[in-house]
Amino acid sequence: MRSPTLNIQANNCHNCRMSTLCLPLTLDVGSLDRLETVIERGRPVHKQQFIFHAGDPFQSVYAIRSGAIKSYCTSEDGSEQVTGFYLPGEIFGWDGIDNNNHKNTAVALETTALCEIPFNRFEEVSRTMPILQQHFMRLMAKEITSDQELITLLAKSSAEERVASLLISLSNRLKRQHLSATRFRLPMSRADIGNYLGLTVETVSRVFSRFQSFDLILCDKKEIEITNLPGLSSLAHKPKIT
Amino acid sequence: MRSPTLNIQANNCHNCRMSTLCLPLTLDVGSLDRLETVIERGRPVHKQQFIFHAGDPFQSVYAIRSGAIKSYCTSEDGSEQVTGFYLPGEIFGWDGIDNNNHKNTAVALETTALCEIPFNRFEEVSRTMPILQQHFMRLMAKEITSDQELITLLAKSSAEERVASLLISLSNRLKRQHLSATRFRLPMSRADIGNYLGLTVETVSRVFSRFQSFDLILCDKKEIEITNLPGLSSLAHKPKIT
DNA sequence: CGTATGTTTGACCGTCGTCAATTGTAGTGG
DNA sequence: CCACTACAATTGACGACGGTCAAACATACG
Numbered sequence: 001m002r003s004p005t006l007n008i009q010a011n012n013c014h015n016c017r018m019s020t021l022c023l024p025l026t027l028d029v030g031s032l033d034r035l036e037t038v039i040e041r042g043r044p045v046h047k048q049q050f051i052f053h054a055g056d057p058f059q060s061v062y063a064i065r066s067g068a069i070k071s072y073c074t075s076e077d078g079s080e081q082v083t084g085f086y087l088p089g090e091i092f093g094w095d096g097i098d099n100n101n102h103k104n105t106a107v108a109l110e111t112t113a114l115c116e117i118p119f120n121r122f123e124e125v126s127r128t129m130p131i132l133q134q135h136f137m138r139l140m141a142k143e144i145t146s147d148q149e150l151i152t153l154l155a156k157s158s159a160e161e162r163v164a165s166l167l168i169s170l171s172n173r174l175k176r177q178h179l180s181a182t183r184f185r186l187p188m189s190r191a192d193i194g195n196y197l198g199l200t201v202e203t204v205s206r207v208f209s210r211f212q213s214f215d216l217i218l219c220d221k222k223e224i225e226i227t228n229l230p231g232l233s234s235l236a237h238k239p240k241i242t
Numbered sequence: 243m244r245s246p247t248l249n250i251q252a253n254n255c256h257n258c259r260m261s262t263l264c265l266p267l268t269l270d271v272g273s274l275d276r277l278e279t280v281i282e283r284g285r286p287v288h289k290q291q292f293i294f295h296a297g298d299p300f301q302s303v304y305a306i307r308s309g310a311i312k313s314y315c316t317s318e319d320g321s322e323q324v325t326g327f328y329l330p331g332e333i334f335g336w337d338g339i340d341n342n343n344h345k346n347t348a349v350a351l352e353t354t355a356l357c358e359i360p361f362n363r364f365e366e367v368s369r370t371m372p373i374l375q376q377h378f379m380r381l382m383a384k385e386i387t388s389d390q391e392l393i394t395l396l397a398k399s400s401a402e403e404r405v406a407s408l409l410i411s412l413s414n415r416l417k418r419q420h421l422s423a424t425r426f427r428l429p430m431s432r433a434d435i436g437n438y439l440g441l442t443v444e445t446v447s448r449v450f451s452r453f454q455s456f457d458l459i460l461c462d463k464k465e466i467e468i469t470n471l472p473g474l475s476s477l478a479h480k481p482k483i484t
Numbered sequence: 485c486g487t488a489t490g491t492t493t494g495a496c497c498g499t500c501g502t503c504a505a506t507t508g509t510a511g512t513g514g
Numbered sequence: 515c516c517a518c519t520a521c522a523a524t525t526g527a528c529g530a531c532g533g534t535c536a537a538a539c540a541t542a543c544g
Contacts, residue, residue, distance in 0.1 A: 073390065076479065081394040095390070097383035103390070123376070133375055134365070140382045141339035147389035148315065148337070148345070152323040154396035155440030159500065190523065198397030200501055205524055221509080221523080237318065401532065432491065445532055447492055463491080463541085 044113045051093075051106040051114070058096025060118045064088050067112025068187035071095075071104040072195070082196040084146075085109075085188060087173050091117075094140050109187040154198050162197040163207045164236035167217070171226060182229060186222040286355045293335075293348040293356070300338025302358045306330050309354025310429035313337075313346040314437070324438040326388075327351075327430060329415050333359075336382050351429040396440050404439040405449045406478040409459070413468060424471060428464040 044067070045051065051062060054073055062069075069086040073095075083104055086092045096102040097119075126133040153165055175181035186193075194204040211217045216232045218225040226232055286309070287293065293304060296315055304311075311328040325346055328334045338344040339361075368375035395407055417423035428435075436446040453459045458474045460467040468474055 073394070075394065079398065081390075081397055083390050083393060094383055094386055098380040098387065103387055123372070127372055130365070130369055133379075137375075137379060137382065138340040140379065140386065141336055143386055144336055144382065144389060145340065145345055147386060147393065148323075148325050151325060151389065151392055151396060152315070152317065154393060155323055155437070156321065195397070201523075202502085202525085203500060205522095206500090209524075431489095442533055443491075444493085444534085448532090451492075 044111050045108045047108055047110050049108050051108065052096075052102050054102055054105045056096075056102045058093075058100045058102055058119065060116045061091055061093035062106075063091045063115040063117065065113040065115060067114075068109040069106050069112060070109050070188060070192060071106045073104045080195065082192055085170075085192075085196065087170070087187075088177050090173070091139055094143055097140075109192075159197075159199050159203050159207050160210070160235055162199065163193070163204060163211070164216075164232050166193065166197060167224070167226065168233055168236045171229070182226045184224055186224055286353050287350045289350055289352050291350050293350065294338075294344050296344055296347045298338075298344045300335075300342045300344055300361065302360045303333055303335035304348075305333045305357040305359065307355040307357060309356075310351040311348055311354060312351050312430060312434060313348045315346045322437065324434055327412075327434075327438065329412070329429075330419050332415070333381055336385055339382075351434075401439075401441050401445050401449050402452070402477055404441065405435070405446060405453070406458075406474050408435065408439060409466070409468065410475055410478045413471070424468040426466055428466055 051069065064086055066088050069092055070082060071084045071086070071092055072080045072082045074080050083095075084092065092106060093102070095104045122132075122136075126136075153162055157165070170184065170186075171181045174184055188196075190204045190208075191201050193199075194201045197204070199207075208217070208219055211232070212219060214228075214231070216226070216228045216235070218227055293311065306328055308330050311334055312324060313326045313328070313334055314322045314324045316322050325337075326334065334348060335344070337346045364374075364378075368378075395404055399407065412426065412428075413423045416426055430438075432446045432450075433443045435441075436443045439446070441449075450459070450461055453474070454461060456470075456473070458468070458470045458477070460469055
């Protein structure tokens with residue numbers, strides 16, 4: 001049980017290759033063992049399965065070991081707003097901490113392995129490990145920061161800038177996981193991308209086509225290859241006023 | 243020092259009329275006393291004065307007793323994005339928790355009285371008051387929720403819906419402070435509103451004019467009277483597809 | 485009083501949404 | 515294995531919303 005595995009993820013926090021990402025704590029071995037008692041690993045969830053629905057009681061946050069998660073919230077009029085895509089090494093589910101109710105729905109975009117971190121037990125443990133709670137506040141602050149980056153993107157940027165930014169963001173986050181930064185599979189549909197970026201499907205599709213004609217990317221449906229990373233990056237960071 | 247005052251705000255947390263808002267804790271008197279030792283009340287900051295700049299080391303979060311604060315962040319290209327307006331009873335400054343550096347700049351839109359909550363001392367106190375740290379995580383979660391509402395607004399709504407939503411939001415937040423929900427003074431400029439909502443000044447101005455012609459509001463520069471609150475509300479919550 | 489800044493209004497135009505048609509892809513069951 | 519269907523993606527034509535540019539006016543500040 002404690003021996004290293006050949007899988008990308010291990011079955012405990014000691015061996016997990018992404019522990020420095022999902023929990024970059026300066027923990028001694030004893031602390032890590034105590035943390036270990038809190039984490040629960042469920043069986044993989046399949047594509048389209050829900051992790052939680054909006055309105056569900058808040059019980060846990062989740063770290064992704066593999067796969068991809070989409071979170072979205074639903075307005076009273078029934079329209080949906082995608083609020084985030086989460087990749088391996090990332091944590092989601094904060095949105096339920098006030099009210100003890102989730103505001104978002106979380107759904108698997110593909111087969112996904114999760115570590116569930118039940119929050120009541122987490123609060124027990126963090127009582128004896130203040131650094132843990134502090135760390136979680138940092139993670140929440142990161143969520144605030146990334147939300148504000150999205151706000152800036154939506155408020156200020158053109159369709160091309162938005163799509164380029166998303167591709168660059170995905171690229172960076174995959175690289176951080178020691179995966180290819182230039183070749184990957186989009187876990188989400190064009191419609192999801194459009195919803196997330198405040199664009200229509202048609203516009204997203206057109207931008208993808210334009211990027212291909214500019215030799216910035218190659219794409220075959222969901223398979224993406226970024227053929228000109230600097231070029232795409234410069235598009236993402238606003239071409240500026242000439 | 244401990245006697246009640248005639249001011250809207252008191253000079254300690256016991257007497258402060260907004261303590262239930264800025265710190266809605268179920269605290270016994272002893273806990274409140276301990277919290278009291280952490281809070282610092284500075285002299286009022288004047289219009290246009292900065293509370294902190296982007297890049298400043300993160301030391302405190304701030305509760306507003308009176309006045310109004312604007313926070314914004316600056317892109318590498320120099321353009322600014324307003325990330326929030328904060329009114330009495332609200333708390334800002336979370337954005338620095340990771341990195342220990344503020345990502346936003348906070349500036350007073352008018353003369354403003356603040357309670358500064360130094361974070362290092364806060365962490366001391368919260369060690370003996372776990373509920374305090376828990377409460378602060380709730381406040382951060384609220385920030386995440388409101389950011390996501392703004393994301394939805396920017397991604398999905400028309401100019402009229404955005405402006406109506408902001409007015410309704412201000413109205414609700416003022417009402418919560420037992421101030422008039424229908425007559426108030428906008429602390430921010432049209433340019434700030436536009437920047438925040440992802441619109442140009444001209445568009446904001448046109449929407450205000452249109453709202454007046456529809457008898458939804460009366461406005462004389464920054465003085466606003468909402469003359470048809472239900473009507474404005476229904477605009478804010480999307481007229482929907484007919 | 486003069487300058488700088490904020491606000492309003494108008495005319496024009498570009499980006500992106502809407503509507504529509506077509507093709508490609510995936511999943512289902514005969 | 516191949517129809518059949520449902521859904522995803524692409525592309526085109528068109529128009530509207532809101533951005534851009536410009537001018538006029540009001541307001542604040544030294």
